[in-house]
């Protein structure tokens with residue numbers, strides 16, 4: 001696995017943080033959204049351009065997202081090419097704007113490797129956390145949204161949630 005730069009918390013740390021945020025959530029308190037981000041067709045990139053290129057892509061992605069979120073947000077690597085972010089004080093609408101901005105920025109990024117210019121796209125699944133929801137339910141919503149985005153061909157953001 002590629003090293004994350006800056007270092008990424010693990011799926012376990014993310015799960016713990018998600019549970020804490022859900023336990024704190026009350027009616028009238030600031031909203032929180034959860035965003036899943038997954039690189040499109042990384043396996044194909046590994047095949048055609050190699051492991052080092054894939055590593056570089058993962059690092060660039062982490063750096064790009066880190067620059068676009070707030071210090072108080074929680075960003076983790078939860079799978080091989082899958083990342084999750086808890087977006088504090090953001091409802092589903094504002095979080096969707098950020099997800100679209102991340103998607104667009106990554107799509108415009110050109111990576112140079114071995115005299116080749118590579119482009120990259122990603123898919124996003126988004127959900128606003130709900131009062132009384134379990135972490136499993138929140139995961140299911142974000143994953144459903146991500147799978148929907150992938151099923152439509154990728155390079156898009158989808159939201160599943162309360163509103």
Ligand SMILES: Nc1nc2c(ncn2[C@@H]2O[C@H](COP(=O)(O)OP(=O)(O)OP(=O)(O)O)[C@@H](O)[C@H]2O)c(=O)[nH]1
Pocket residue numbers: 001002003038039040041042043044046050051052053054055058080081150154
């Ligand atoms: N070089 C490198 N490759 C990785 C790393 N983590 C995962 N991969 C590779 O990324 C690929 C992920 O493949 P899939 O899970 O099928 O995802 P995908 O090809 O992006 O497919 P979709 O998500 O459906 O678009 C596999 O080939 C993994 O070997 C890593 O840290 N470094």
